[in-house]
Each structure stands twice: as structure tokens, then as C-alpha cells.
Amino acid sequence: MTYAPPADTSMPPSIATLDGIIRPFLAEDIGDGDVTTLCTVGPEAQLDGVLLLKEPGTVAGLRVAERTLRLLDPDVTFRTILAEGMSGHPGDVLAEISGTGRALLTGERVALNLLQRMSGIASATGRFVKAVAGTGATILDTRKTAPGLRLLDKWAVQLGGGSNHRFGLFDMVMIKDNHIAAVGSIDEAVRRVRACDNQSRPIEVEVTDLDQLREALELQVDRILLDNMDPETMRAAVLLARGRTPLEASGGVTLATVRRIAETGVDFISVGSLTHSVKGLDISLEIG
Numbered sequence: 001m002t003y004a005p006p007a008d009t010s011m012p013p014s015i016a017t018l019d020g021i022i023r024p025f026l027a028e029d030i031g032d033g034d035v036t037t038l039c040t041v042g043p044e045a046q047l048d049g050v051l052l053l054k055e056p057g058t059v060a061g062l063r064v065a066e067r068t069l070r071l072l073d074p075d076v077t078f079r080t081i082l083a084e085g086m087s088g089h090p091g092d093v094l095a096e097i098s099g100t101g102r103a104l105l106t107g108e109r110v111a112l113n114l115l116q117r118m119s120g121i122a123s124a125t126g127r128f129v130k131a132v133a134g135t136g137a138t139i140l141d142t143r144k145t146a147p148g149l150r151l152l153d154k155w156a157v158q159l160g161g162g163s164n165h166r167f168g169l170f171d172m173v174m175i176k177d178n179h180i181a182a183v184g185s186i187d188e189a190v191r192r193v194r195a196c197d198n199q200s201r202p203i204e205v206e207v208t209d210l211d212q213l214r215e216a217l218e219l220q221v222d223r224i225l226l227d228n229m230d231p232e233t234m235r236a237a238v239l240l241a242r243g244r245t246p247l248e249a250s251g252g253v254t255l256a257t258v259r260r261i262a263e264t265g266v267d268f269i270s271v272g273s274l275t276h277s278v279k280g281l282d283i284s285l286e287i288g
Contacts, residue, residue, distance in 0.1 A: 011155050011158055012063065022071060049096075049286055050096050051115070052091070053282075055281060055282045058122040060118040061117070061119055062078075064118065065095070065111040065115045066078040069099060069111055072103035076099035076104075082095075085122065094283065117156075118156035119281035125156070129160065136262075137261075137262035137267065140163055140271070142272045150168070157274055175190065175203065176206045204221065205219070205221050205223075205225065207224055210237060217245055222246070223248055226247055226249050227250055247267050250269070
């Protein structure tokens with residue numbers, strides 16, 4: 001079976017793209033009906049509510065929450081108070097919402113799940129960006145995202161002040177250790193890609209030591225990833241590269257270590273924990 005890449009990976013996503021992501025989540029949660037709400041709330045009942053921030057952080061995903069509710073009630077009013085990408089404090093109202101009671105209560109959990117996850121990613125990204133401020137290093141995400149949520153996860157990274165690495169396997173070449181082991185050398189792997197890829201997509205090569213770095217530098221690839229190197233080796237790599245090829249640091253980067261890594265002079269730092277270890281930001285929907 002042949003799989004096509006996503007038709008739209010632009011940011012922010014279009015309404016059609018968002019709706020296509022959200023619909024399966026609503027179907028999973030609602031099934032053949034929200035029995036509690038259907039039994040307790042009349043079809044004509046109108047309710048008002050607010051999205052309330054309960055801990056400090058960066059807000060991301062309000063547009064997603066809005067689309068979730070509007071898929072259940074196209075006439076929902078959703079007035080944003082705190083803009084996407086802004087920092088907030090406990091007690092801040094993020095948005096004021098009005099609509100049919102059934103839509104608000106049935107869509108509440110899916111809307112909050114997505115809003116909380118995206119805000120958690122944006123908040124974590126913001127902390128990493130702040131930690132490397134002034135060094136010139138750019139914080140990147142990775143492909144370590146939740147299946148089905150990659151577009152939203154990567155959008156949240158942008159809203160937190162970070163930048164996106166490749167979206168998937170189709171939009172950039174990443175020659176990693178297993179590819180090199182499979183063909184015998186970095187040189188051979190790069191040669192095969194250049195002979196095969198008729199779109200001439202950007203090529204990044206992963207290296208684990210300075211000898212591999214020297215080999216990769218001679219091949220004039222677009223970026224070189226320094227995998228799990230200590231800061232001293234990274235500093236030596238930066239001196240060796242002399243700005244000829246952008247360098248990316250990766251491997252177990254934490255908030256405690258990222259500043260030291262950035263100070264070695266690398267251009268990019270990719271952080272898998274931004275999306276693979278998400279702690280959702282505490283946000284609630286308050287009706288009344």
C-alpha cells in the first residue's frame with residue numbers, strides 16, 4: 001500500500017485541516033451519543049462559559065478548541081481574551097464561550113485535551129527558548145510526537161517560540177547511524193541519496209565523533225547533527241566546521257544542560273522532550 005504525505009502541513013493549519021484532525025477525536029469520545037448530557041440538558045438550552053487558566057504558562061490551541069466546539073454547534077460564539085502564544089497567569093480568562101449546552105458539555109473534554117496539550121508544549125518550548133537567549137542557537141522539535149497530533153504538536157512548538165525540524169520522513173533527508181551502518185559509510189549513503197532523490201531535498205547527516213564530522217563536512221550536505229556529544233566535543237566540532245555547514249546538537253537535552261550546549265556555538269538544538277514528555281497546562285471550562 002502506498003501512503004501519501006499530509007496534504008497540508010502549513011502553520012497555522014487551515015480550518016479544513018483542523019476539522020479533519022478533530023473529527024475522529026470527537027467520534028472516539030461521543031460514540032453513539034453523550035448519554036449524560038442528552039439526558040440532563042435540553043436541546044434548546046443555551047450556556048455561557050469561560051476557559052480559565054489555572055497555572056502559569058504559554059497559551060496554544062485556542063483555535064483548536066474553538067473548532068472542536070463549532071463542529072458540534074456552528075453557531076458557538078468564541079471570544080478570545082488572551083492571544084495564542086501569550087503567557088498567562090492563574091485566574092486569567094483565555095476565552096468567553098456561548099452556545100448550546102449540549103455542544104459545550106459534549107465537546108468540553110476533547111477541546112480541553114487538545115488545548116492543554118498544545119499549551120503544555122508551548123510552555124515547555126518557551127522555557128528552552130528563554131534558556132538559550134542570546135546564544136544564537138535555535139530550539140527545534142523532533143518527530144517524537146503523538147500519532148495523529150504531529151501537526152498540532154509542531155504548531156504548539158512554534159507558538160512557544162521554537163522552530164520545526166522536518167515534518168516527516170518525506171520532506172527532508174536524515175541519514176542516521178543505522179543508514180550509515182546499512183551501506184558502510186557516510187559518503188556512500190549521501191551518494192545514494194543524491195543519485196535517487198529527484199527532488200533534491202535537504203540532506204542532514206548524523207555523526208557521533210569528529211572523524212565522522214570531517215567526512216560529512218567534505219560532502220557539503222545541508223546540516224550535520226552532532227549526536228550525543230559532550231559539550232567539549234561539540235565545541236571542537238564547531239571549530240572544525242568553521243561555519244561551513246550548520247550544526248545541530250541532539251540527544252538527551254534537558255533544561256539543565258541546554259544553555260551549556262548552546263554556548264558551544266552550535267546553530268540548532270533539537271529537544272525530543274518538548275513533544276514526547278508533555279505535561280498539559282491546567283486549563284478548565286467553567287460554565288455559569
